[in-house]
Amino acid sequence: MVGVNMVSGMLEAATLQSASGLQRWRQLVDLLTADIADSEQLLRRVADELRAVTNACACRITYNEPDTAVVDITSGIMPQAAQNCVAEAVEGASAPFLRLSIPLADGLVWLLPLKCSVDVVGWLQVMDGASALSGEGLDLIAVMVGNALARQAAQRQLQQSHREEIARALATNNKLTAVLRLEQERLIRREVEVRTQIGRDLHDGPVQQVAVAALSVQYVRRVAERAPDRFNEALDDLHDQLKRVSRDLRVVLYELRPLGMAEQGLVSVLQQYVARVNNSNGLQIQLNVPADLPRLSVDAEGAIFIIMQEALNNARKHAEATHVWFRLRADASALIAEVQDNGRGFDVERTQANYIQQGSYGLGNMRERAELLGGTCAIASAPGAGTIVQVRVPLHH
Numbered sequence: 010m011v012g013v014n015m016v017s018g019m020l021e022a023a024t025l026q027s028a029s030g031l032q033r034w035r036q037l038v039d040l041l042t043a044d045i046a047d048s049e050q051l052l053r054r055v056a057d058e059l060r061a062v063t064n065a066c067a068c069r070i071t072y073n074e075p076d077t078a079v080v081d082i083t084s085g086i087m088p089q090a091a092q093n094c095v096a097e098a099v100e101g102a103s104a105p106f107l108r109l110s111i112p113l114a115d116g117l118v119w120l121l122p123l124k125c126s127v128d129v130v131g132w133l134q135v136m137d138g139a140s141a142l143s144g145e146g147l148d149l150i151a152v153m154v155g156n157a158l159a160r161q162a163a164q165r166q167l168q169q170s171h172r173e174e175i176a177r178a179l180a181t182n183n184k185l186t187a188v189l190r191l192e193q194e195r196l197i198r199r200e201v202e203v204r205t206q207i208g209r210d211l212h213d214g215p216v217q218q219v220a221v222a223a224l225s226v227q228y229v230r231r232v233a234e235r236a237p238d239r240f241n242e243a244l245d246d247l248h249d250q251l252k253r254v255s256r257d258l259r260v261v262l263y264e265l266r267p268l269g270m271a272e273q274g275l276v277s278v279l280q281q282y283v284a285r286v287n288n289s290n291g292l293q294i295q296l297n298v299p300a301d302l303p304r305l306s307v308d309a310e311g312a313i314f315i316i317m318q319e320a321l322n323n324a325r326k327h328a329e330a331t332h333v334w335f336r337l338r339a340d341a342s343a344l345i346a347e348v349q350d351n352g353r354g355f356d357v358e359r360t361q362a363n364y365i366q367q368g369s370y371g372l373g374n375m376r377e378r379a380e381l382l383g384g385t386c387a388i389a390s391a392p393g394a395g396t397i398v399q400v401r402v403p404l405h406h
Contacts, residue, residue, distance in 0.1 A: 033062040041153040048072060048161055049080050055154060056084035065135050066116065067091075072123065072131035072158060080131075091118045091136055108144055108151070119144065121151035125159035195377065202374070206322075211261065218254040225250055260285050267314060275310035276302060279317070279335060292325055296335040303339055309402055312378045313346050316386065319375055320348035320398040328352025328396060343384065343401045354394045375400075 037058045045051040052070045060068040067085030069092075074080050094111050109120040116137050123131040133151045225247045232243040267278045276298050287294045304310070317335060324330040330352030338345050361372055372388060375398065379386035384402035 033058070037062055037150070038153070041150075041157045045157075046161065046164065048074050048158065049082065051157060051161070052080060052082045052154075053084075055157075056082050059135070059150065060084045063135065063137070065137055067134075067136040069134040069136075070123070070131060070154070071134075085136070087134065087136055088113070088115055091115070091134070094118065108148055110144065119147055121147055122155075123151055123158060124155040125162060130155070130158060207261065214257040215254050215261070218250060218257065222247060222250045222254060256285070257289075260289075267311075270311055270314070271307045274304055275314060276337065278310075278314055279337070282314075282318070283335065286321070290325065291331060292333060293331065294321070294333045294335065298335075298337045299339075302337055303344065303404060305344055305402060305404070309382050312382055313344070313400060313402060316375045316378055316398070316400050317346055317348050320350075320396075324348070324350035324352050324396065328354070330395070339404065343403050346400045346402075348398045349395065351395045354390045354392050354396055356392060357388055357390050 037055070040051075040054055040058060043051075045054075052072060056068040056070050059065070065085070067083060067087040069081075069083040069087050071082075072080040090113055091111075094113065107121070111118040111120065119133075119135040119137060121133040121135075122129045123133055133147070133154060135147060225243075229240070229243045229247055233240045267282065269281070270278050279296055279298070283294050283296050286292075305313075321333055321335075324333050328350050330350035332351045334347070334349045336345075336347040336349070357372075375388075376386040379400050379402065382402045384400060387399045387401075388396065389399070390396035
């Protein structure tokens with residue numbers, strides 16, 4: 010409103026107190042405060058309106074728009090002599106100026122800088138054939154044009170910032186989507202492997218034992234009929250077979266969901282686990298744990314248990330080991346879990362390559378679990394030298 014009143018008051022005399030002229034000035038001010046995104050469109054309309062409202066012979070606006078070519082708008086016909094003397098005045102100026110008035114044979118040329126903040130970004134040239142324009146009024150118009158250009162530049166910068174922010178958000182979202190997709194595939198793959206492993210364990214252990222026990226029931230029945238004196242012995246054998254089935258089923262269930270991890274911790278769970286599986290199938294297991302071993306979170310200890318369990322299963326099923334050592338210890342920064350066996354060992358790199366080709370990821374799963382905790386899983390082995398699986402998990406993961 011201040012800008013409207015000042016422009017109207019200063020230039021009311023130049024328009025001979027004309028109501029229509031005053032209205033044109035108001036329209037010009039409204040144009041300069043309007044939200045027009047296109048700089049060239051804005052300047053073209055300003056040049057036309059300014060020439061019309063001042064009855065100037067010509068108006069020319071040049072603007073060095075950031076990151077684009079120079080915008081050069083002329084309304085009317087600007088004499089070449091005016092253009093030349095203006096260029097000379099701009100180049101010859103020793104310091105920034107508010108405005109210049111240059112007399113020519115065809116009239117008076119006004120030259121005013123357009124500023125965004127303190128930077129000159131363009132020029133306003135007005136050819137006044139009648140020499141009747143007010144320099145103060147043109148000063149204010151130049152200031153308002155500069156403000157309009159500054160507002161446009163700020164809007165473009167804000168829009169660019171929003172576009173870049175959206176682009177970054179989309180890129181981050183795409184990365185997260187890809188990571189989630191890979192994690193989903195890994196979980197599905199792991200579920201399939203676990204189901205396959207459970208099926209194999211049940212088939213090779215309890216299922217076979219139940220089948221043998223079923224045959225033993227028939228055998229006990231025949232013994233009762235034909236050799237009653239051996240009935241108790243046969244019944245004891247059947248009882249031992251069913252105890253082994255029960256024990257193996259409990260081991261399978263314990264491996265799936267070890268009890269007491271939250272309440273008693275990893276050490277207690279490993280002690281119970283070793284007690285259940287020790288000396289099964291001729292495999293001796295030894296557990297070495299210091300008395301002051303620090304606790305980790307339940308999730309971290311659960312993951313370490315699964316890795317150690319996987320390493321034991323590999324030693325039991327593939328390494329033909331007779332001894333396995335479970336070791337837990339801690340240094341200043343990490344809890345360290347080791348599983349060592351005296352089995353036949355293997356070529357780690359070749360085995361990993363074969364796992365990938367065959368669609369099996371046992372060793373990779375152990376590493377993935379450790380990495381999810383911010384730790385590492387190192388596997389050292391060689392044919393004939395046994396295997397050591399070492400897991401390091403930060404104490405404050």
